[in-house]
Amino acid sequence: MYDVVVVGAGPAGSMAAKTAAEQGLNVLLVEKRQEIGTPVRCAEGISRESIEKFFEVDKKWIAAEVIGAKIYAPDKTEIVMSEEMAGNEVGYVLERKIFDRHVARLAARAGAEVYVKTAMVDFERRDGKVKLKLRRLGEEWEVETKILIGADGVESKIGRKAGIIRTLKLNEVESCAQYLMTGLDIDENYTYFYLGRETAPGGYAWIFPKGNGSANVGIGVLPRMAEKTAKEYLDAFIEKEGIEGKIIEFVAGAVPVYGEIETAVADNIMLAGDAAYHADPITGGGIANALSAGYYAGKVAAEAVQKNDFSASFLRRYDELWKNDFGKRLRRNKKLQLKFIDMDDAVLNKLAGAIAGKNLREMSVAAIVKELLKAHPKLLWDLKDLF
């Protein structure tokens, strides 16, 4: 019998498996795809701080370093956020194909077993433990575990079957499409964000450089507001912006913009990362919170094994940890997102115009909102106590 089975070898799952294995637990990490880290379903951006909290940065999985971000209002008003000093890179664009494998490898090195091309077909809680049915190459078998960690993504089977999460509504999720383009003529020191209802209703379009003239060019739209598919919005964006380059990869995906769930646990079960809707509701960024959540889940798994207590009430310690870390930010940014999706292009232009040219040294959502609050307190009145 395993102490922990982790389903899903993305950043949350591999981090959970690594952490639990490092605590001496008997861990199995299961990934349904035959290759870890692909397809990416991700724009790959992360703040420097979030990654350096857990890893020695290795150039092999860093595609590009950026010093700031440029945000464009519908009328092209530009807001620049950047560290002015050279060498102060604030963000990384990862090469997830390599990064995800790196984290899985660390989990394996710490002692976790790893099965790829292996799907979890079903699970059942019985006699204080979990029986899992796994399937590989058509063959099914059962394993038992004390704890099941669901890092099985936004489409989490574990979270739904355990009754922890409910299905996302069409205003709680972004429908996303992205090209990896090459041969682009862009300043690779920045990430770029494009706002506007016509361009990306309820979301935004992005360009995240990946070095050597390549970049992730993508879009997320809120299906409740969208009038065509994410791919059609992406093609229209590229056309309108006159982005010239060749497409060498295409990915699609869903990003939860739900906000904070009440709990990510049930008896014997913890959810981490997109499975727990941990992605940020305003930026859509999910890697940082996934890594932290995986780390906390691994830690709490070790405590639970030590105390031989796998009840939901014991596992609530995990809720406390992730909520203390980023739960408040999920709540705050959800409120901001609801406000943001209500703004038409005229309001966005007005807000951007008010802070364009301001010296935004800190690259964060809070930094922008604070400036906006100074410029247009009435428009954002109900957010004033949050920032």
Next chain:
Amino acid sequence: MARKAVVDRRKCAYCGACVAVCPADANELVETFLEIYDDKCTGCSICVKMCPMGALAIVEVE
């Protein structure tokens, strides 16, 4: 006659977005392909609106 979702496998990008929004748990991303279970699908069309690729449609079936 009943309304059911169908997937165009040539358009599907196997991203699982439709799985995340299906209120009937009728969609599943099996390893690397999408399966729609007709016995569960209610033909509500939520997945059609979600799909980033336009790979899903609702059809009338016997």
